[in-house]
Amino acid sequence: MRAPFLLRRKQADSVGVPGPQCGEPSFLTRAGMQEAQLSRRIGQKKRLLEAEEPGSDLHGAPTPSPTEPRLGQPASLGPQRSVYFSSPKSRSARLGSEFFDQPAVALARAFLGQVLVRRLDDGTELRGRIVETEAYVGPEDEAAHSRGGRQTPRNRGMFMKPGTLYVYVIYGMYFCMNVSSRGDGACVLLRALEPLGGLETMRQLRNALRKGTVGRALKDRELCSGPSKLCQALAIDKSFDQRDLAADTAVWMEHSAPGTREPAVVAAARVGIGQAGEWAQKPLRFYVRGSPWVSVVDRTAEQNTQSGPAVSICAHEAF
DNA sequence: CCACCGATATACT
């Protein structure tokens, strides 16, 4: 049962990381293998992929671009000021540093509806709307990796400037992706996306890493409905740890389309927090009410949350 | 729908 998984790993190893990117850390593990593997798979299935997804997926050549200059190009110089009112002309609604500079709870809520974008080495852009997040508020938060002010090589990203990614390995085989917020040791975990573009590539990436039967096709709802699922679907791994979401060329966040209504938000207890005492109960998980893309629905929390459809909450909501 | 289980890197007792 385990054999196919190991086998795939070995094959990927022997193929090796494409590694053309200057500046990419060379200790890439999974995602490096993912992309190597994906390139091969895409080679095989290119026609299939081209048939679907008229928009953004796979317009480029399957060969990886020679370099991926990941430091200091567009975003840091660019149109930082008008994040909220970016001109209709500039296709870039990219969120800049100032957006991430909010306390964890505010940022966790503000993320809902925004679009996470991942550009692969071959130019493929994968997109998903954020529908579920969790806030980890800092050293006082017993459920946070930064509890008690702990700082280790692993969680350093939590203490870096707002917008810094904190990607860590969980249960030995999966990744979770966080964004540092304002406040030392505070961050926001991304838990679920509504996939918007590059779904077939996401399916490939997810399938490539699944153990056991390789056969069955994943439903759209299984692509990004969980913190580690979305990392698989977007090929996010440890090499993304401590990158700047406001400046990186392979991953960034875009403001939701103008005119998009604020989603009704449910506040619920965080998932997978067992031994964190009172902190385990606090409503620090936020998700879009009614979204089918959320990983775990909490009916009780939905009843206790007074927010109905967006129209009726205006008077009462106290963000 | 649910409970159980195994896989297994990292931090901590």
Added chain:
DNA sequence: GTATATCGGTGGT
């Protein structure tokens, strides 16, 4: 050695 911000398969209700 033990716990963990998970996932997917199996088998039950």
